Amino acid sequence: MADLDELLDEVEKKFCVAAPPRADANKAAKKRSPSGVSEDIDALLEDLKEDRHSEAAGAQSGREKKKLQPQPAGTKCCPVFLGGSSVTNGLGTMLSKRSCDQLRCTSCDFRVLTFDDCEWDDSCDYLFFRNNMPEREKLRAKLKRRRGSRSYACQCSWFTAAEAADLRDHRRLRWVCGKHRD
Numbered sequence: 001m002a003d004l005d006e007l008l009d010e011v012e013k014k015f016c017v018a019a020p021p022r023a024d025a026n027k028a029a030k031k032r033s034p035s036g037v038s039e040d041i042d043a044l045l046e047d048l049k050e051d052r053h054s055e056a057a058g059a060q061s062g063r064e065k066k067k068l069q070p071q072p073a074g075t076k077c078c079p080v081f082l083g084g085s086s087v088t089n090g091l092g093t094m095l096s097k098r099s100c101d102q103l104r105c106t107s108c109d110f111r112v113l114t115f116d117d118c119e120w121d122d123s124c125d126y127l128f129f130r131n132n133m134p135e136r137e138k139l140r141a142k143l144k145r146r147r148g149s150r151s152y153a154c155q156c157s158w159f160t161a162a163e164a165a166d167l168r169d170h171r172r173l174r175w176v177c178g179k180h181r182d
């Protein structure tokens with residue numbers, strides 16, 4: 001159930017063309033209870049509920065459905081998985097452990113790049129990524145061929161996955177799913 005003030009706001013927006021300042025209007029409405037204005041407001045609230053209801057019903061009918069719910073803005077992996085090169089890229093869920101290919105780093109704000117069938121050389125360090133992100137060709141200088149692995153990097157961290165790995169098990173990596181549009 002929505003908060004009364006919120007509803008009153010909506011009533012104002014909907015029915016009062018030249019509404020007085022918000023706070024005053026609410027105060028006035030409450031003060032004059034139980035007769036007069038407050039009854040009118042009750043009636044208006046009822047109308048409002050009905051409007052909402054019919055909107056909801058409309059959204060469920062087939063024709064409207066197409067128009068109103070084309071796409072949510074995008075869906076995020078939950079949980080977020082990394083994976084070896086045999087793990088399908090895409091939206092990850094509990095039931096479908098796809099490796100996220102829309103990762104973004106919350107620490108350096110770079111998009112995370114991935115390289116299939118590669119692993120990062122042990123000599124990788126912070127400076128290397130600092131200097132070479134996001135140029136894939138330059139980054140390849142420190143990638144070794146490793147069938148089945150997938151290497152990940154942003155400007156501040158790097159990781160090689162040999163199999164599906166839950167990102168929550170790798171707290172060092174400040175990566176989040178940046179949403180998928182399927």
Ligand SMILES: [Zn+2]
Nearest residue numbers: 077100102177
């Ligand atoms: Zn994702």
Ligand SMILES: [Zn+2]
Nearest residue numbers: 105108154156
């Ligand atoms: Zn980063």
